[in-house]
Amino acid sequence: MASIEPIALLSEEEKIKKQKAYEEGVAKRYEERISKKQQRKSNIEHKPEETVDYFWKEFNSQNSDINSMFEQLSEALEPNTIAKEIDVKLEIMQKYMNDSILFLNPFDLRIAQSTIKKLQADLTKEREKYAPRKKFGFKSRQKQTQNGGQVPKKEPSVVAKISPAPLPASKNSFVLKDRKNENIIITPEEVFNKDLLILNLDNCTLYIHSIPATVHMTNITNSQISFGPVKTSIMIHDCVNTKFSLACQQLRIHTSVKCDFYIHVTSRAIIEDSSGLRFAPFTNTYPNLQDDYMISGLDEKLNNWAIVNDFNWLSNNEASPNWRIIQEDQRMAWK
Amino acid sequence: MKQKEKEIRLLMLGLDNAGKTTILKKFNGEDIHDISPTLGFNIQTLEHRDYKLNIWDVGGQKSLRSYWRNYFDQTDGLIWVVDSGDAMRLKDCREELKSLLLEERLAGATLLVFANKQDLDGALRVEEIRLALGLDEIQSHHWAIHGCSAVTGKNLLQGMDWMIADIASRIFTVD
Numbered sequence: 001m002a003s004i005e006p007i008a009l010l011s012e013e014e015k016i017k018k019q020k021a022y023e024e025g026v027a028k029r030y031e032e033r034i035s036k037k038q039q040r041k042s043n044i045e046h047k048p049e050e051t052v053d054y055f056w057k058e059f060n061s062q063n064s065d066i067n068s069m070f071e072q073l074s075e076a077l078e079p080n081t082i083a084k085e086i087d088v089k090l091e092i093m094q095k096y097m098n099d100s101i102l103f104l105n106p107f108d109l110r111i112a113q114s115t116i117k118k119l120q121a122d123l124t125k126e127r128e129k130y131a132p133r134k135k136f137g138f139k140s141r142q143k144q145t146q147n148g149g150q151v152p153k154k155e156p157s158v159v160a161k162i163s164p165a166p167l168p169a170s171k172n173s174f175v176l177k178d179r180k181n182e183n184i185i186i187t188p189e190e191v192f193n194k195d196l197l198i199l200n201l202d203n204c205t206l207y208i209h210s211i212p213a214t215v216h217m218t219n220i221t222n223s224q225i226s227f228g229p230v231k232t233s234i235m236i237h238d239c240v241n242t243k244f245s246l247a248c249q250q251l252r253i254h255t256s257v258k259c260d261f262y263i264h265v266t267s268r269a270i271i272e273d274s275s276g277l278r279f280a281p282f283t284n285t286y287p288n289l290q291d292d293y294m295i296s297g298l299d300e301k302l303n304n305w306a307i308v309n310d311f312n313w314l315s316n317n318e319a320s321p322n323w324r325i326i327q328e329d330q331r332m333a334w335k
Numbered sequence: 336m337k338q339k340e341k342e343i344r345l346l347m348l349g350l351d352n353a354g355k356t357t358i359l360k361k362f363n364g365e366d367i368h369d370i371s372p373t374l375g376f377n378i379q380t381l382e383h384r385d386y387k388l389n390i391w392d393v394g395g396q397k398s399l400r401s402y403w404r405n406y407f408d409q410t411d412g413l414i415w416v417v418d419s420g421d422a423m424r425l426k427d428c429r430e431e432l433k434s435l436l437l438e439e440r441l442a443g444a445t446l447l448v449f450a451n452k453q454d455l456d457g458a459l460r461v462e463e464i465r466l467a468l469g470l471d472e473i474q475s476h477h478w479a480i481h482g483c484s485a486v487t488g489k490n491l492l493q494g495m496d497w498m499i500a501d502i503a504s505r506i507f508t509v510d
């Protein structure tokens with residue numbers, strides 16, 4: 001259904017017709033866009049400034065308006081009317097933010113977004129309080145996130161029926177899974193330039209002194225894991241109480257707790273939905289490590305191990321409570 | 336033809352670690368070695384084949400996905416990027432895409448699926464990804480899937496050219 005009529009099959013006349021329609025379309029759309037742009041421009045010109053400061057002044061005043069409406073809500077005779085008004089105000093606020101997207105930096109944008117999210121969540125909660133109890137119905141299961149519902153999970157109201165398709169396993173991957181209480185050493189040839197998949201390890205030590213192409217690790221507990229340089233990214237999900245020694249371009253850690261990372265990262269590490277993580281520089285060494293750096297193409301001199309972005313902690317000023325640096329005297333010796 | 340500004344707005348989405356930013360930078364001829372996971376979004380405006388492309392690359396982390404909708408307006412084309420080496424999350428990938436395709440504000444958009452990381456030895460083939468994502472069931476959008484490698488740049492141009500041609504023929508000739 002995605003095919004486009006091949007031009008070559010059209011007659012000369014049709015070609016010219018098509019070309020003309022095309023040019024007219026272009027012109028029309030161009031004019032529309034220009035006029036829209038001008039409209040937008042003139043709107044902006046009426047505003048004092050299109051700056052972040054101005055945005056926050058306006059945004060915060062809308063925010064405090066809504067907050068004071070929330071206060072009225074508890075004493076109001078007709079809370080539903082006020083709830084409706086709050087809803088309208090929230091929509092205006094959302095629109096104001098959307099219109100400001102172009103000049104806000106990502107950090108400001110996300111703060112603004114989470115402010116709105118929080119107000120929306122508050123409103124839903126209030127509404128549930130005042131709404132007449134339904135006679136019957138399905139309980140909506142809303143999971144409270146840890147940080148006060150700042151990042152609500154998106155639950156699409158209508159999910160298209162998805163016919164189950166078998167999930168193929170990657171070829172040429174090296175898969176290690178379902179191991180317990182083992183010391184595992186993998187020979188370099190086994191994983192060289194392969195996609196490495198490690199699943200369900202408990203109480204294991206795993207040494208891989210080679211260069212995988214890319215790495216995924218899921219559900220590893222009480223273990224010790226060590227790799228040679230990975231030129232691309234390492235993805236980690238659901239790990240607990242495990243020590244890692246890793247060198248890579250990007251490190252992405254998700255839903256993990258109480259893990260230590262001794263890392264060499266040339267861009268930076270990120271964490272999401274995780275806590276109790278600790279970081280230290282990569283100190284591991286093995287006979288061919290230098291060569292492996294060379295072969296992998298990973299820059300040995302560039303290490304941003306101490307720059308960790310927490311996707312659940314957006315403040316620039318305060319450190320995330322979800323990770324910290326391991327004190328020098330507490331670092332373990334890798335070998 | 337007269338030199339007119341022909342602006343196309345493209346939105347690039349996909350799960351985290353799919354390679355969205357790398358595609359964007361590679362396509363624009365920038366260095367791709369120091370790319371960090373995207374905290375927020377990147378915008379790139381570039382001239383390509385007589386068109387002005389505004390490409391929005393929004394972070395794919397789970398905690399960012401609920402913000403995707405803020406970028407839907409006026410999207411001419413949706414680029415859905417898939418990590419072909421990540422078989423484990425293909426189901427997630429399929430579900431996120433399905434729910435996007437139900438979005439009213441994306442109703443008119445052309446869909447280009449990039450099966451990225453084809454340079455990896457263990458990468459799933461384009462056909463496998465097409466099946467796993469259930470693309471053949473899509474009736475609501477013009478779509479195509481292209482295998483590509485953001486690292487080598489292979490097929491990026493081909494995919495983008497398909498998308499631009501489709502958008503151009505749809506928007507600029509059908510009225």
